[in-house]
Amino acid sequence: MSERQPLLLQSDASDYEGSRITAPPVRPLRSSPPDSTLVNVQSEDSIAATSADDEQSSQAGEEAGKSVYDPAHHRDLEHPTSNFDTLVHLLKGNIGTGILAMPDAFKNAGLYVGLFGTLLMGAICTHCMHMLVACSHELCRRLQQPSLNFSEVAYCCFETGPLSLRRYSNLARRVVTTFLFITQIGFCCVYFLFVALNIKAVLDHYFVWNVLIYLVIMLVPMVLLNLVRNLKYLTPVSLFASLLTIAGLVICFTYILRDLPDVNTVKPVATWATLPLYFGTAIYAFEGIGVVLPLENNMRTPQDFGGSTGVLNTGMVIVACLYTSVGFFGYLKYGEGVKGSITLNLPQGDVLSQMVRICMGLAIFLSYTLQFYVPVNIVEPFVRSHFDTTRLKDLAATVLRVVLVTFTFMLAACIPNLGSIISLVGAVSSSALALIAPPIIEIITFYHVGYGRYNWMLWKDIAILIFGLCGFVFGTWASLAQILTPSTD
Numbered sequence: 001m002s003e004r005q006p007l008l009l010q011s012d013a014s015d016y017e018g019s020r021i022t023a024p025p026v027r028p029l030r031s032s033p034p035d036s037t038l039v040n041v042q043s044e045d046s047i048a049a050t051s052a053d054d055e056q057s058s059q060a061g062e063e064a065g066k067s068v069y070d071p072a073h074h075r076d077l078e079h080p081t082s083n084f085d086t087l088v089h090l091l092k093g094n095i096g097t098g099i100l101a102m103p104d105a106f107k108n109a110g111l112y113v114g115l116f117g118t119l120l121m122g123a124i125c126t127h128c129m130h131m132l133v134a135c136s137h138e139l140c141r142r143l144q145q146p147s148l149n150f151s152e153v154a155y156c157c158f159e160t161g162p163l164s165l166r167r168y169s170n171l172a173r174r175v176v177t178t179f180l181f182i183t184q185i186g187f188c189c190v191y192f193l194f195v196a197l198n199i200k201a202v203l204d205h206y207f208v209w210n211v212l213i214y215l216v217i218m219l220v221p222m223v224l225l226n227l228v229r230n231l232k233y234l235t236p237v238s239l240f241a242s243l244l245t246i247a248g249l250v251i252c253f254t255y256i257l258r259d260l261p262d263v264n265t266v267k268p269v270a271t272w273a274t275l276p277l278y279f280g281t282a283i284y285a286f287e288g289i290g291v292v293l294p295l296e297n298n299m300r301t302p303q304d305f306g307g308s309t310g311v312l313n314t315g316m317v318i319v320a321c322l323y324t325s326v327g328f329f330g331y332l333k334y335g336e337g338v339k340g341s342i343t344l345n346l347p348q349g350d351v352l353s354q355m356v357r358i359c360m361g362l363a364i365f366l367s368y369t370l371q372f373y374v375p376v377n378i379v380e381p382f383v384r385s386h387f388d389t390t391r392l393k394d395l396a397a398t399v400l401r402v403v404l405v406t407f408t409f410m411l412a413a414c415i416p417n418l419g420s421i422i423s424l425v426g427a428v429s430s431s432a433l434a435l436i437a438p439p440i441i442e443i444i445t446f447y448h449v450g451y452g453r454y455n456w457m458l459w460k461d462i463a464i465l466i467f468g469l470c471g472f473v474f475g476t477w478a479s480l481a482q483i484l485t486p487s488t489d
Contacts, residue, residue: 071140072302075147080300083311089295090288090315092242095322097187097194097364097422098285099249100341102323103330104419105281107338110269115328118282122320124464125286128438129312131461132289133296133305135438135445147297150290150433151176154441161444177378179432180290184374185408186425191368192218192412193421194341198361201344202354215413218365223405226369226376227398237366244363248343251356255346256329266335276478277423279471284426285323289434340418372408376401420483427475435468 081089106114136148139156148156154176158169196214203209270278292312296305305311331338334345343360346353383400384393415421439461443451451457 069141069144071137071146075297075302077298077300079298081295081298082300083304086295086299086305086311087315090291090311091318093291093295094286094288094315094319096245096367097190097341098281098287099323099326100252100343100360101281101419101422102285102327103334103338103342103345104340104422105278105285106327106331107336108270108274108281109278110267111263111328111331112268113270113275114278114331115324117278118324118327119320121282121286122316122323124467125283125289125434126313126316126320128434128464129289129292129316130306131438131442132292133312135441136293136296138445138449147293149293149297150180153293154437157441157445161447165444176433176437179429179437181375181378183287183290183425183429183433184371185404185411186421186429187371188368188375188405188408189411189415190418190422190425191364191371192222192408193416193418195361195365195368196412197341197418198343198357201348202357202361205348205354211416212413215409219406219409222365222368222409223402225366226372226401226405228369229397238370241363241366244359244366248356248360248363251352251359252326252342252346255353255356256326256333256342260329260332261335263332266332273478276427276471276474277419277482279431280423280425280427280475280479281419282323282426283430283434283471283475284422286319287426287430287434288319289438340420340422372401372405375404379404415483417483420479423475424479424483427472427479431468431472431475435464436472439465439468
């Protein structure tokens with residue numbers, strides 16, 4: 001499908017204007033979900049509820065509700081997914097252009113630091129996904145809601161947390177929504193540049209053009225493709241893109257594993273100056289936390305999602321092994337000459353390698369629309385609300401799509417360094433969503449419940465938060481420095 005396809009059906013565009021949640025709300029009415037693979041099973045308006053007159057009775061109601069309310073039993077799903085379907089979607093949501101950039105990440109970390117660091121990063125990101133799911137379950141029981149999405153979890157944890165923090169509930173939702181928007185726009189920029197660079201690598205065998213020319217040529221078909229508003233028509237396109245991606249990865253491995261040099265030919269440990277770049281690229285690749293709640297919310301048996309042998313752990317172990325393998329062997333194969341995408345290192349004149357570039361470029365080109373749907377879904381309701389007639393609303397929505405596609409084109413043209421832009425997107429938005437937001441949400445969610453013996457949960461969350469903040473600051477700084485003062489390869 002695409003890198004983060006389950007996100008496409010989360011619409012965080014509108015703000016919840018209801019009053020604060022201090023008591024279990026009335027069970028919301030749920031309409032039939034759209035004909036799609038993944039759905040949000042509640043409306044945004046169901047988050048807001050009326051306030052109770054007595055806070056003590058409210059807390060008593062929460063305790064009673066938690067003991068009898070099971071969110072999974074109140075989800076009205078038209079097309080629930082099986083465990084295998086959920087596993088496939090989880091793999092699709094985590095495997096994309098990031099896996100092709102892992103050898104470049106290993107170059108910035110060193111062979112062995114990259115090896116163990118990637119496994120550690122995968123373990124931390126997986127734990128943060130478990131944290132987000134646990135907080136969602138706790139808040140669903142507390143508020144008697146069937147499900148919550150990412151931004152709703154951020155809103156509700158502040159709304160039911162300490163009194164001094166409840167005023168920031170709307171801000172928390174807007175911050176998460178903003179980073180989701182930034183993340184998806186960043187993915188679109190990476191996709192734009194990735195396709196242009198791979199087309200250039202193919203055609204450079206015949207004539208040499210500047211990458212900007214390929215970006216301009218891509219602009220018109222990209223705009224036309226993104227004028228399609230119904231995701232139903234994009235399902236065959238997404239399936240075809242997934243098949244192309246699998247074929248491209250398999251062929252890439254045949255090149256990478258052929259005639260590997262000795263491990264002594266590459267650096268075991270890189271310098272401290274490039275480690276932040278490794279962090280940005282690795283967290284970009286691992287950032288699938290946005291797909292977790294939509295997947296769990298749409299499962300037929302959501303109790304199988306967590307656990308030591310559940311769907312989440314199984315999928316993330318596969319993802320971590322794939323990332324580590326591509327990064328380790330890709331860097332070992334091409335050394336310091338490895339590029340922002342491993343496809344750019346394949347032999348220039350070989351027919352099979354040219355087919356890999358064409359397959360991966362076409363797959364990412366077709367996947368752009370699915371990634372683009374998320375930022376459009378966030379902004380479009382706001383734009384449409386400023387017009388009265390349906391014709392003007394539709395015209396404004398069309399203009400918005402053209403403007404946003406052109407905006408991603410301009411960003412890709414201004415930063416024609418694939419490795420740098422991947423690291424920047426990962427350091428800025430992916431670290432905020434995957435490493436900073438989950439510990440904050442867990443600390444506030446379990447404020448009234450407790451943090452366990454010796455407050456172990458609190459200390460653990462603080463450690464992850466510090467790690468995420470350091471990666472955010474130093475990764476952003478290193479990525480911007482590389483963009484402003486690019487090295488000549």
